[in-house]
Amino acid sequence: MRPAWSPPTTDRGDGRDGACAGAAAAAAPPIAAGAPAAVGAPAAVAAGPAVAVRAAPRPQLPPLLLFCAALALLAAVEAVLLLTQPGAPWQLALFPLASACWCAAGGVATVRRPRNRLGALMLAGALAWLAAGLANAPLPALAAIGLVVALAPLALAGHLLHAFPSGRLRGGASRAIVVGLYATALLLHAPSYLLRADGAGAPLQLADRPELVDLALALQDALGGLLMLATAVLLALRLRAATGPQRRVLAPLALYGIAAVVLVPLLSRLQGPLFGDDPRALFTAQAVLLGLLPLAFAGAVLRGGFAPTAGVQELSARLGAGSGGGSAPLREALADALGDPSVELLLATGGDGWADLDGRAAALPDPRSGRGTVAVAVGPRRVGAIVYDAALIADAAPVREAAAIIALALDRERLTVELVAGRDRLRRSRARIAAAADAERRRIARDLHDGVQGRLVVLALRAGELAQAAAEPDAVRARAEQLRRELDDALAALRELVHGVLPAALVERGLGAAVDGLADRMPLPTIVDVGDERYPPAVESACWFVIAEALANAVKHARARTLAVRVAPTAAGVRVEVRDDGVGGAGPAGPGAGGGLRGLADRVDVLGGRLLVDSPRGAGTLIVAELPCAS
Amino acid sequence: MRVVIGEDEALLREGLALVLERAGFEVAALAADADALVAAADAHRPRLVVTDIRMPPTQSDDGLRAALAIRARLPETALLVLSQHAQRRYAVELLAERTAGVGYLLKQRVGEVDAFCADVRRVCDGGTVLDPDLVATLLGRARPDDDPLHRLTPRQREVLALMAAGRSNAAIAERLVITEKAVVKHVSRIYDQLDLLPGPDDHRRVLAVVRYLSR
Numbered sequence: 001m002r003p004a005w006s007p008p009t010t011d012r013g014d015g016r017d018g019a020c021a022g023a024a025a026a027a028a029p030p031i032a033a034g035a036p037a038a039v040g041a042p043a044a045v046a047a048g049p050a051v052a053v054r055a056a057p058r059p060q061l062p063p064l065l066l067f068c069a070a071l072a073l074l075a076a077v078e079a080v081l082l083l084t085q086p087g088a089p090w091q092l093a094l095f096p097l098a099s100a101c102w103c104a105a106g107g108v109a110t111v112r113r114p115r116n117r118l119g120a121l122m123l124a125g126a127l128a129w130l131a132a133g134l135a136n137a138p139l140p141a142l143a144a145i146g147l148v149v150a151l152a153p154l155a156l157a158g159h160l161l162h163a164f165p166s167g168r169l170r171g172g173a174s175r176a177i178v179v180g181l182y183a184t185a186l187l188l189h190a191p192s193y194l195l196r197a198d199g200a201g202a203p204l205q206l207a208d209r210p211e212l213v214d215l216a217l218a219l220q221d222a223l224g225g226l227l228m229l230a231t232a233v234l235l236a237l238r239l240r241a242a243t244g245p246q247r248r249v250l251a252p253l254a255l256y257g258i259a260a261v262v263l264v265p266l267l268s269r270l271q272g273p274l275f276g277d278d279p280r281a282l283f284t285a286q287a288v289l290l291g292l293l294p295l296a297f298a299g300a301v302l303r304g305g306f307a308p309t310a311g312v313q314e315l316s317a318r319l320g321a322g323s324g325g326g327s328a329p330l331r332e333a334l335a336d337a338l339g340d341p342s343v344e345l346l347l348a349t350g351g352d353g354w355a356d357l358d359g360r361a362a363a364l365p366d367p368r369s370g371r372g373t374v375a376v377a378v379g380p381r382r383v384g385a386i387v388y389d390a391a392l393i394a395d396a397a398p399v400r401e402a403a404a405i406i407a408l409a410l411d412r413e414r415l416t417v418e419l420v421a422g423r424d425r426l427r428r429s430r431a432r433i434a435a436a437a438d439a440e441r442r443r444i445a446r447d448l449h450d451g452v453q454g455r456l457v458v459l460a461l462r463a464g465e466l467a468q469a470a471a472e473p474d475a476v477r478a479r480a481e482q483l484r485r486e487l488d489d490a491l492a493a494l495r496e497l498v499h500g501v502l503p504a505a506l507v508e509r510g511l512g513a514a515v516d517g518l519a520d521r522m523p524l525p526t527i528v529d530v531g532d533e534r535y536p537p538a539v540e541s542a543c544w545f546v547i548a549e550a551l552a553n554a555v556k557h558a559r560a561r562t563l564a565v566r567v568a569p570t571a572a573g574v575r576v577e578v579r580d581d582g583v584g585g586a587g588p589a590g591p592g593a594g595g596g597l598r599g600l601a602d603r604v605d606v607l608g609g610r611l612l613v614d615s616p617r618g619a620g621t622l623i624v625a626e627l628p629c630a631s
Numbered sequence: 632m633r634v635v636i637g638e639d640e641a642l643l644r645e646g647l648a649l650v651l652e653r654a655g656f657e658v659a660a661l662a663a664d665a666d667a668l669v670a671a672a673d674a675h676r677p678r679l680v681v682t683d684i685r686m687p688p689t690q691s692d693d694g695l696r697a698a699l700a701i702r703a704r705l706p707e708t709a710l711l712v713l714s715q716h717a718q719r720r721y722a723v724e725l726l727a728e729r730t731a732g733v734g735y736l737l738k739q740r741v742g743e744v745d746a747f748c749a750d751v752r753r754v755c756d757g758g759t760v761l762d763p764d765l766v767a768t769l770l771g772r773a774r775p776d777d778d779p780l781h782r783l784t785p786r787q788r789e790v791l792a793l794m795a796a797g798r799s800n801a802a803i804a805e806r807l808v809i810t811e812k813a814v815v816k817h818v819s820r821i822y823d824q825l826d827l828l829p830g831p832d833d834h835r836r837v838l839a840v841v842r843y844l845s846r
Contacts (some may be wrong), residue, residue: 350817484742491739495716504716507684508692511719525773562775 064110069127072102080135085138091280092285095133098153098291100125105294113339115395117167121160122294129291143535144204147193151185154224154264157290158231161257162370165249165300166394184224187468191216228261235261242391248341249392256296260289276469330409331357334386344387345406347414354385359417367421372396376403376410383411429602436599447497455490459483506544510534511567514544519565523555527564535574539627542603543567543576546611549596550578550623558582558621573609573629579622586615586623600625632755633659637668637682637694638713639776647681647741654748672701677708679755683738684714685719695721702728711755713738717765726759726838728732734760734797749789759797759837769844779824787824790817795840828846 023151045624090200103126110119132153135146137565158181162174169175195216196210235254242250264286271282335343346354346362356362365371365387372390376383386403393399462483498504506514512530519526535543547565554560560582567576586597600623601611607629636657638644641663648658650821656679660671664687672680680701686694698710709732720733734754740762742745750760770792774780784792786807793803800818804811821827827839 105687324648326687488739499716504685504714505718505720507690509718509720517716517718519769520772523773525775525778 068107075099096288099126099129125156155181155185168394180227188220225265232258232261232326253296254298338390340392342389346385348382359421374399530567546625554580573627576625581620584615584619585617586621633657633677634679635660635671635677637662665697670698670756679709681711711754730838731757735763761796797837
């Protein structure tokens with residue numbers, strides 16, 4: 001039986017040759033050689049910088065370089081140590097080679113993303129490969145180290161796949177699988193060197209319980225296979241759920257990773273048909289698969305997924321040097337700096353709204369969507385937000401740092417967008433005002449034509465009749481009286497018309513008298529609280545139309561019982577309030593009121609004022625217009 | 632009786648003068664703007680000033696202000712102001728100083744010459760005249776359901792309207808074809824219902840009623 005979990009370093013297929021010390025052991029029994037000191041000392045050196053990399057957020061290049069150089073040197077030493085043994089197969093060189101591969105990738109990752117743990121993880125992987133290779137060392141003490149960590153590279157490879165690209169494990173499933181991988185690789189592996197008498201693990205042996213060893217190996221085999229499969233499934237799911245830019249980053253490593261975690265156990269199952277009885281061929285395939293994992297990582301780096309973050313500092317320089325060429329450069333600079341091509345910028349708009357850089361309304365992403373958000377503020381004032389890929393950037397600290405740097409630039413973007421939007425709004429409102437004025441003129445012309453003009457024609461006719469009847473005094477009197485009454489009616493109609501265009505009281509006495517007159521004609525009790533203050537004619541007219549339209553709306557739509565109008569001067573101008581106790585729900589989307597309210601908003605807007613509509617459903621409507629009075 | 636007329640529109644000014652002269656008034660001066668009106672009143676000390684409200688120089692309520700200024704200087708002068716529209720506030724202001732000898736009519740009433748001349752005479756005699764349109768507006772204002780005005784009978788409302796227009800009890804009795812005693816009874820009911828203090832004379836009660844209706 002071939003175990004599904006066939007560690008690259010171990011051929012325990014049958015145990016006949018007693019090789020539990022890696023595939024090579026089958027051909028080359030460990031030979032005692034080399035100096036223990038030479039191994040021990042570099043190990044101590046290696047431990048130092050590895051700690052430094054994690055502790056310091058921005059390690060200096062030299063210590064890292066030194067560490068990598070030491071690792072390379074160790075790899076070389078190990079290669080010489082292993083290959084100079086008599087009859088050593090060339091495959092033993094795969095351990096130091098894989099280590100070098102991992103070391104190079106780890107170095108690049110650390111330089112690019114000092115805060116990201118992936119670099120440290122890969123450097124640890126390099127160490128693990130190196131240590132695992134020692135299983136074949138000629139010195140029993142070294143060989144024992146190798147035996148203990150023989151499967152660590154496998155667990156680290158799994159860890160790397162789960163932690164990419166943020167460096168942190170996302171979700172309980174990932175954490176459980178990785179813990180399981182370490183347990184399977186390190187704990188379940190222990191019986192094979194602790195409880196076996198016939199292996200190279202003699203220095204560590206406690207007892208000889210082959211049946212327990214078999215049990216542990218079977219368990220390791222099953223559990224390991226399961227965890228590898230779960231890893232493959234999880235990676236596939238992640239790749240599927242990823243958005244475009246995310247997928248670009250994830251794809252190389254995830255695809256390679258899926259292939260590796262499926263193939264590694266599969267190959268050992270298919271060993272017979274594929275490689276015959278040569279465990280070395282199997283090991284070669286598995287070691288190459290896992291050893292080259294960093295190449296896939298390099299692929300992700302080349303596709304821009306693991307861009308350097310040193311740019312956060314560079315960002316300020318870029319912003320300073322930039323000629324202010326629009327928003328795209330700001331976003332691009334930020335994307336480069338954070339190493340997240342999917343990064344988005346949102347602008348805070350009035351109220352609690354958000355807009356994208358083109359001024360279109362936008363919303364903050366749901367935190368569960370995998371998009372992280374960091375607010376951008378200038379002092380206490382919120383100006384925008386950075387939305388980034390939480391899968392790509394686990395630690396928000398650099399994003400916050402970037403937020404502080406881009407705050408002023410983003411505020412400028414916000415003001416620009418606001419300005420452009422204001423200009424567009426103004427253009428549209430001017431067009432609407434022109435159209436409204438035109439419609440008003442048409443209405444007046446039509447009313448004059450249909451009403452007063454027609455009546456006057458009839459009256460001219462009456463006057464003609466009167467002239468013809470001059471001979472009969474009684475008839476003249478009667479017709480003249482009829483003419484007078486009809487003139488009265490025509491005058492009343494004309495008065496109404498003129499009042500509708502602009503009430504005389506507004507011109508003569510201002511808002512107080514005009515609103516009094518308006519309230520007198522309202523079909524609902526209307527409480528008027530309007531002083532005798534005079535305002536510039538344009539302001540008075542605008543206030544008048546706001547009040548008249550708001551009252552008319554309330555009568556038409558609000559089903560109110562009482563109306564109230566209040567006008568009071570403010571420091572900057574005048575504030576108009578029209579309130580009703582009706583059904584509420586008015587607004588641009590309210591019943592029938594939209595067009596009227598829009599027209600009012602335009603009138604108010606033109607004078608630099610603002611119109612507010614507070615109309616909660618079932619709780620009445622309050623329309624407030626605030627207008628400045630430029631002197 | 633000497634009259635001074637203020638009206639900026641020449642045709643109407645001349646027409647008014649014609650109508651009043653035919654009715655036996657002596658038109659002492661015609662003024663085309665508010666300042667000229669005040670000057671003419673100062674010069675001629677007329678019994679009555681008839682003026683349009685909207686006049687030069689500002690084409691706002693200059694005529695009304697001129698009339699009030701004349702009244703302040705010559706308290707015995709009767710005032711009749713004319714306007715294209717009936718404005719409650721103007722009525723209240725006119726009545727505020729002194730209700731005797733005050734009138735406020737729509738311009739178009741001039742056409743009904745006899746009625747107009749009768750109104751002019753009433754004002755000259757110290758009476759009060761408010762335009763029926765204005766009174767109708769006052770009475771027709773929407774009021775809360777619990778307003779005491781809703782408790783008045785139709786007849787009482789008629790009486791109230793005539794009170795507001797400045798008619799005396801005798802005039803109201805004549806108009807409604809009832810006895811003066813019946814009018815007095817109605818009036819006291821109305822005072823009770825509306826919680827008004829009985830005025831010392833017909834003119835004061837106009838102001839009280841108008842003020843009440845303006846609430």
